[in-house]
Amino acid sequence: MMGVLRLIVVLWLLRMGLRVLRFLLAVAVLAVVWPVTAAAVLSFTAAWLLGWPPARLYRAAAASWPVLAAYAVAAALAARSWRVVALTPVDAWQQATLLLAHGRVLHAVALTAPLAVPLGLLAGGAAWAHRTAAMEAGAAGRHAFAPAVFDARQWARSARAARGRLAAPGTVPLATGRGTVPVGAVIRAVGRRWTPVLEVPASAFARHMVIVGASGTGKTNLMIRLWAGWYAVTLAAARRGRPRPLLAALDCKGGADARAKADRTRRVLRGTGARRIAIWPDETSLSLWTLPPRDLAVLLHQMIEHGEGAAAYYADVSQAVLVMVCCAPGGPPGSAAAFLSRLDYGWLDDAYAAGTGPELAALRAARPHLGDIQLRYATLLGRLGPALDGPGRLGDADAWYFILEGTAEPSVAEAQAMAITELIAHAATSRDTEPRAMLLAADDYSAVSRRVPLSNLYERGRSLGLGVMVSAQSWQGLGTDDDERTRIAATADGGLFVMQTPYPEPLSALAGTRRVLESARKLLGATWGDEGTTRIQRAWTADPDLIRQLDTGQACYIHRGTAVFVQVARPKPSPLPLPPARPAGPVIIPPPARRNGHARRDLGDGPPTVPLPPVPAGGPAGPLDDVLGPATGGIPQ
């Protein structure tokens, strides 16, 4: 019995002795290389207190190679012997140790710093990486809550450091010379290399991008930054001969703050070089009637809500009439008034006097319904107002900000959204106009998505070669059912920005999971023992709990199975004036395409037999009338 006890005691003593020996050895090594130890301790402490990731220390160490190079060159110039050069650091260390022993700390530091700082940064980074990995795995800390507390504290420190980086004016410009769009300072990168600033390549904008965030989380800031960044990068490319940018931003919610947002967008875009920024419908208008006749007929048909069942017959009649009106010989209608005037049997009969048998038969069949159809479209166009009946074209401006009153007048906003997206699609595919690099951005598109599903929008955008960016306030706002929501979010190959939202799980799931180590420790009574197990588990790449707790202006960028948490910088263009532009060169517009071997019918040679609508009584007011009043008035005295 005593023998066994003695053996246990001896084994314990041996184990403890080995531990003490190992500890003393480590202390001795650290003491011998005291300059490196001091630098490592300082860098470790800085990373801990300032929330830096180990990568930041590694980057600093890598960036200090010129210091080592300068040291080596200076040593080589002084010694001219490789052996002496190789021993120079040892001599410096010996000298510094003596100086330290005599209390001359600054002299000792000055002698050793050039070598100790890079090596210390490297060692500090390695120690910090080990510490964070151990805490993440639950293998370190004094109590069971230590990893969670450590993580929360480091998050807060990293966020504070990110906000601090944004205070510098040059840290996060709107665009870089490398053709990327900086978004903000990185707080944490999961599954991808850490960089101080998150930069999204311009090519990501040519794809589909989704932004989800509750109201007041900084979604508008983020969108304006992305728009402006895309514009700046694309404009820089345009100066090298690529297509000019054309931004179309749809504010689908509308309301009083939409005007403020529009004004802010305009100011930021101006700073990036955009000159003509049109705010629709407040300041300018578009012409719906520039669409190709067939597309125009389809659009007008879709803009009216049609019932089901027996109403389908009337829908078919209405569609047939619209096709006849829009594709009449002589060209499509040029305005709402012209369109309405064509919904008349007499006009159609004249227009199709030389028509084919089926056309005349369709006309006779539709005759009883023409009055109803005209009434419905007169009502619709009256509600839409003059904003879609103007002389403007999309290509006239560098950027358009469309304000749709989706909250106040959903049905009108839906019809407007349909018309605008159709015009944008036409502009993207038209070969008659200057080719433009286009980005269609829809803010709160869910407000009008009942009749134009979001999936349609981006699928069309992708097929037309224009970038589409959509935003919603929640997962539910992305579509009417989970299938559609998943289709929209899962195909966002340009990336997914998730800001604070109460239900981020489906979006987090798109980032996937990652392998983590999970440690369990054996409890001895109420305290941890020194035994336990570690196993590989899967954890969220984009932690939904973290997303739920994001602060205003913080976002999680999910892209290709990685997640980057970022503090978004406020969009602020450079205060420096833009350089003078070079003289404009000729814009080469390809000739109109021939379809199926013959020219388009709306550009045909037929005589323009379409009667123009009557000029409104009184006519447009001229500038003179503003001063002199009506024609009967005199000069105001």
Place this chain on the structure above:
Amino acid sequence: MNPFAALGLPPRPDLTDDEVRAAWRAIAARTHPDRRDGGDPAAYVAASAAYEQLRTPWGRSEALADLDWLPAIPPPAAAPPAPAWAGAWHAAVLLPARIRHGRPLCLAARAAVAAIAGYAAVLLAGGTPSAPAAVTGCALWWLATARADLAPPPGR
């Protein structure tokens, strides 16, 4: 021609339709050719053209943009690639303005810290390879951190 000046208005983005109209009416009443004194046809024509341009918010916005950044950004002109030295020269020319519009005091403070640290290193470790290495380190630190204190280049 500056249409704001033609109407005697300040080039502000928050001008209202009424303000523009009032300015136009005042000038037109003074200069109209139908006045008994014959008016001032040239001034009237200039004011008319200016009013035509500024009567809508869109027009004012355009005029303001023209004032800010004349001439306009052109459509793409396939320009010959600029030589590398031209880019460097352009960046150097912009540097004073970028410093002025950035954080010049922070930049100066960093420069002072780097200079003092480098000078101290030379004093303390003079004659050893550590001195030039320390000076290199100080300069490197200043260069690496100075960029954040500069305003971004124009258009970014």
